Each structure stands twice: as structure tokens, then as C-alpha cells.
Amino acid sequence: NAGVTQTPKFRVLKTGQSMTLLCAQDMNHEYMYWYRQDPGMGLRLIHYSVGEGTTAKGEVPDGYNVSRLKKQNFLLGLESAAPSQTSVYFCASSYSVGGNSPLHFGNGTRLTVT
């Protein structure tokens, strides 16, 4: 039972480079999320998806793009990385939006942009 799996776990990028973070869930969840966590800021929503083929912007979407081509996968892309994108990124998923359907989180990706 893998749950939510994020790859990679760590990555170092140079300013201007691009990369894609992969999130995969095996729980048949409809809803998927990308958050970033910065010291003293809690978790902030970047983008989310309410189903295959759909995406929407969250609180801090600038500089990121996402795709949900398959229900089980949610990709987060950085087209031109900036030092301000140094953060820990979390993917999460949930079956529905109710309180009995809490978010399940991956273990995070630590990204450093130099």
C-alpha cells in the first residue's frame, strides 16, 4: 500500500533550469494537490486538481505549471527555476472533499535552487 509517492526526494537546480516533480497515488483519489512549505509560513497551496484532465490555481501559482493527464498522477513543473522556489514541496490527495476524507500526503521533495 504505497499511498502517495513523490519523486524525487531531493533536487538541486541552478537558476533558470527546469524540472518536473511527479506525484503518484494508488488510492483512486479524485482530488490532488501541490503545496509548498517554507519556514514560518506553513503549507501554501500551489495548484490543485479535482479530477483527471482538470487543474486550478491555488494561493501561490506563479512560476509553476501542473498537469493531470492520468487520474493517479499529478505533475508539478518549474519552467525556469528561481531561488525563491527553494522549498519543500508536498503532494496530497483525497477521495472527496468531506471531513471524513482527509488529505493523504507524500513525504515531500526538498528543492534547492542556487
Place this chain on the structure above:
Amino acid sequence: AQTVTQSQPEMSVQEAETVTLSCTYDTSESDYYLFWYKQPPSRQMILVIRQEAYKQQNATENRFSVNFQKAAKSFSLKISDSQLGDAAMYFCAYRSARTGGGADGLTFGKGTHLIIQP
């Protein structure tokens, strides 16, 4: 938009003692869910406890309980008999329960770092 405020960046408690972490939130909605998540140094986000706003009874999970004051928009977490394994960041979070809402996930507070003194 909803906001969640955790006014204690750091708390410290002696092992076996009781500690209360504070959380307040601001919303114009009447139906919502509240959560406490624990994040140990491993970075894993672990659900500790949840509360439905329509329920007056405070949620309890073993040594963890909440004091939910809907009128005051307060949702504190009490940890009894603190253990070394309770040391972590604790995040309070809000999710809308209105029809069509909640799809945008959780709104988090900034977290409280809990230190357990042996």
C-alpha cells in the same frame, strides 16, 4: 478567504505533562472541518485529529483532544501525558464544507514547534 492563525511559534513541555496548542480561524462559513496535523523531523504529515463544525462534542483520539469553540472560532489541541515522540511541528488546518467548496484542499496555519523536555 479563510485564514488560520497559530500564535505560538514554539512551545515546550516536560515529558508526562499536558500542553495545549492554540489555533484560531476566520471564516464566514458555517459548515467546515478542522484538523490538526503533526509533522515530525521525518517531514511526514500525519493526521492527528479532526472536527466537524456541526458537531458540538469535542473530538478525542487517545491522548489528543480538542477544545472547539465555534462562536470564538477557536480550535485548540491538548496533548496529555506528553511523550518524546510527540516532539514535532503541529499544523492547524481548515477545510470548507459548503456545497462546491473544499475542493481547494486545506488552509494551514503557520505551525507550532513542540519541544518535549525529558
